[in-house]
Amino acid sequence: MLTRKQLELLDFIQKRMDRDGVPPSFDEMKDALDLRSKSGIHRLITALEERGFIRRLAHRARAIEIVKLPDAMLRPGFSATAAQSGFSPKVIEGDRPAAGPPRGAMAVEAAAAMELPVLGRIAAGVPIEAISEVSHHVAVPGSMLSGQGQHYALEVRGDSMIEAGINDGDIVVIRETQTADNGDIVVALVEDQEATLKRFRRRQGMIALEAANPAYETRVYRDDQVKVQGRLVGLIRSY
The missing domain is CATH 2.10.109.10 (Umud Fragment, subunit A)
Known part of the structure; x- marks a missing residue:
C-alpha cells in the first residue's frame, strides 16, 4: 500500500505527463507536494520505483516512466486522502x-x-x-x-x-x-x-x-x- 505522499506524487506525475508529454521537474514536484527540499522527492521516487510503479531511465532529462497505477487511482473521484486512510468507497x-x-x-x-x-x-x-x-x-x-x-x-x-x-x-x-x-x-x-x-x-x-x-x-x-x-x-x- 502506498502512503498518501507517494500517491500524491504519482498522481501529479501522471497528470503532468498527460498534459505536457513529459514528467515534471523535481522542483515542480517539491512545490506541488509542499516539501521543503528535493531530498524528500528523491525518497518518494525511490519508493515508487522499488514498488514497481515508475521506472527511471538512464541518461535522459526528467527520465521517469509510469509503469502502472494502483487500483485506487483508476477509480472515479480518486483522492490521496481517502486512499491512504484505508477506506476506498465501494x-x-x-x-x-x-x-x-x-x-x-x-x-x-x-x-x-x-x-x-x-x-x-x-x-x-x-x-x-x-x-x-x-x-x-x-x-x-x-x-x-x-x-x-x-x-x-x-x-x-x-x-x-x-x-x-x-x-x-x-x-x-x-x-x-x-x-x-x-x-x-x-x-x-x-x-x-x-x-x-x-x-x-x-x-x-x-x-x-x-x-x-x-x-x-x-x-x-x-x-x-x-x-x-x-x-x-x-x-x-x-x-
Whole structure:
C-alpha cells in the first residue's frame, strides 16, 4: 500500500505527463507536494520505483516512466486522502428504493444481495440528532458487506467527507461495532444525543472526529462523550 505522499506524487506525475508529454521537474514536484527540499522527492521516487510503479531511465532529462497505477487511482473521484486512510468507497449506482419490510436485513437473492434498513440521515457536517427509525430499505450487494455482525444504511447529509469520496445524498453502508481503529470512518454518537459520520482518531486519551474537508474543523471530545455505533464498509450513489 502506498502512503498518501507517494500517491500524491504519482498522481501529479501522471497528470503532468498527460498534459505536457513529459514528467515534471523535481522542483515542480517539491512545490506541488509542499516539501521543503528535493531530498524528500528523491525518497518518494525511490519508493515508487522499488514498488514497481515508475521506472527511471538512464541518461535522459526528467527520465521517469509510469509503469502502472494502483487500483485506487483508476477509480472515479480518486483522492490521496481517502486512499491512504484505508477506506476506498465501494460504490454502486441505482435509483432510490421503495419502502420495504420491517427493520432487519433480508436476503433478496442468495449471496447476491441483501436488503438493509435505512435508519434515516447521518450528518457529514455538524452533528444532527441521533437516528433510530427506519425510513426505507435498500438492496446491497452481498460482496459489499464486511466481516461479522449486523449491517444497516444511512443517508448522508452534508459535505464534510467529500475528500473521502462521500457526497451529500449518498447512502452509506455501516457494519455495527462499538470499537474502531485510528483512521476508520465511523458513525459516532456524541453525548448520547447527536450522530455524525467522521474519521476516528485517539489522541492522548481524547477522541478526535476528523472531517475530510478542510472547511470543517476537527472536533475533540473526552472518551466518555463518544460512542462508536458502526464502521463504514460501503456506499451507494443515486443520480
